[in-house]
Amino acid sequence: MSLVHETIALAHARGLDVTPIVEAAGIALDAQARVSAAQYGALWAGIARALDDEFFGQDSHAMKSGSFVAMTHAALGARTGRQALQRAVHFMRLVLDDMAGEIDIDATRVRVALHHRAGKPTPTMFAYATWFILVYGLLSWLVGRRIPVIGARFRCAAPAAAQDYHLMICDDLAFAQDDSWFDLAPAFLDLPVIQTASSARTFLRNAPGNFVVKYRNxxxxxxxxxxxxxxxxxxxxxxxxxxxxxxxxxxxxxxxxxxxxxxxxxxxxxxxxxxxxxxxxxxxxxxxxxxxxxxxxxxxxxxxxxxxxxxxxxxxxxxxxxxxxxxxxx
Known part of the structure; x- marks a missing residue:
């Protein structure tokens, strides 16, 4: 529910009445129970469409509706996990102004460092998580398996619901750090991209509920x-x-x-x-x-x-x- 409330707060800040979207997603805001990934995915998609911004107003440049579809089709043309990651990170650099990813690879890990534009406030954990979910979820689907996340560090202060981000990303996660990055196990780099335009239709119909926590094949x-x-x-x-x-x-x-x-x-x-x-x-x-x-x-x-x-x-x-x-x- 903490992630639900963060998403709704961003929508409220943009003046959006989320009541019909929350109801359509089947979420009871006064409940203590956790929501399913499918419910949260429906909320996410509904608010993104209503705002015409798949990054929820967290960047100076709106990530217009349809951007994730375009990124998916761009990455489908990659032959390997390495190329798919490069295309996804490059695409996000094109559509956002304030946050950009940079890839560094060695024998033990694939590090994706997240930099934000000088003069802008440090992104919130929800902003970092939004970027991570979109790129990591797409990448895992393209190679047909969940890619292990080895560790992650973020410049922002620890959010109130830090344990939810541990569940979403990985156990080895720390806040208030000098730099922001997440490390992936490198075995996916040489895996073939197994998805096609045909399988993309089902994937996109169910996104992001099918990978908003962690991609599962x-x-x-x-x-x-x-x-x-x-x-x-x-x-x-x-x-x-x-x-x-x-x-x-x-x-x-x-x-x-x-x-x-x-x-x-x-x-x-x-x-x-x-x-x-x-x-x-x-x-x-x-x-x-x-x-x-x-x-x-x-x-x-x-x-x-x-x-x-x-x-x-x-x-x-x-x-x-x-x-x-x-x-x-x-």
């Missing part, structure tokens, strides 16, 4: 594993061998394919536990111990440690933060 092995796990109670989740059997592949094949996608069976289970825990904590009638048990922790203390690692907050602190946010809305 619905046909990937990681997505298939999630579809097996999600309907089951956490205590009944199968081990890696049983998962492989349910997917009709050898255990070694499953491990290899997940590794290629930047996952393991355990990392997928941990991500799913996190999502389920965050959703369950919205129900203030449920005790933290009950939530811990529901997501597969035998000991509440282990759940506390895991939740703090996921979000930077204790479960009770997370609840209090959401209650304060809801009170502000009311």
């Amino acid at each position: 619905p046909g990937s092995f990681a997505a298939r594993v999630r579809r097996v796990l999600r309907p089951l109670p956490a205590h009944a989740w199968p081990d890696a061998d049983a998962l492989a059997q349910s997917l009709n592949v050898a255990p070694a094949t499953l491990r290899r394919r997940l590794h290629q996608e930047g996952h393991s069976c355990q990392s997928i289970k941990d991500e799913l536990r996190r999502d389920l825990a965050v959703a369950a904590l919205q129900d203030t009638q449920r005790s933290v111990a009950d939530v811990a048990a529901a997501v597969g922790f035998a000991e509440p203390s282990a759940f506390h440690r895991a939740f703090r690692k996921w979000t930077g907050l204790r479960p009770t602190e997370y609840r209090q933060m959401r209650e304060r946010a809801a009170a502000k809305v009311r």
Whole structure:
């Protein structure tokens, strides 16, 4: 909800009545629950169209509606991930005046540094995140896999909902730094661009809801594993061998394919536990111990440690933060 409120605040600053857009996206502003990526994507797209600015007025030059479509088609002509990144970063440099990306590559990482124009205020974290979402989401789709984000640093002060940006970008993220950049694992550079004009139609129809948090390939092995796990109670989740059997592949094949996608069976289970825990904590009638048990922790203390690692907050602190946010809305 913190990201919803930031997006709406930008729209209000431009004099836009967001009520019909919020309602069309199916978002209840007085709710404490997290919104889905699809709901937030619908809000994002609706406000961008209404403002005729896909950067929400965060730059001196509006990113006119249709810019992301044009960037997608420009990058489709690239042969590799390296060329696709270069085209996307160059396109953003053309359409924005105040923020520009610069690529630096070495053997261990691909760094995209974000510079802002002299004499302009330091961008907010939401502005940095908007740039990141557009470029990273497109790039991941073009090569057909989620590209691991190794780390990120930003010049802006830490936002109130810093944990949401950790979820959106990566765990190794810091604010109030001398420079702004994010580092990608370099394996994608030589991957072929696998998308076509035909697949772009579906991609653009669902954008940015299909990548606004992190790009997920619905046909990937990681997505298939999630579809097996999600309907089951956490205590009944199968081990890696049983998962492989349910997917009709050898255990070694499953491990290899997940590794290629930047996952393991355990990392997928941990991500799913996190999502389920965050959703369950919205129900203030449920005790933290009950939530811990529901997501597969035998000991509440282990759940506390895991939740703090996921979000930077204790479960009770997370609840209090959401209650304060809801009170502000009311």
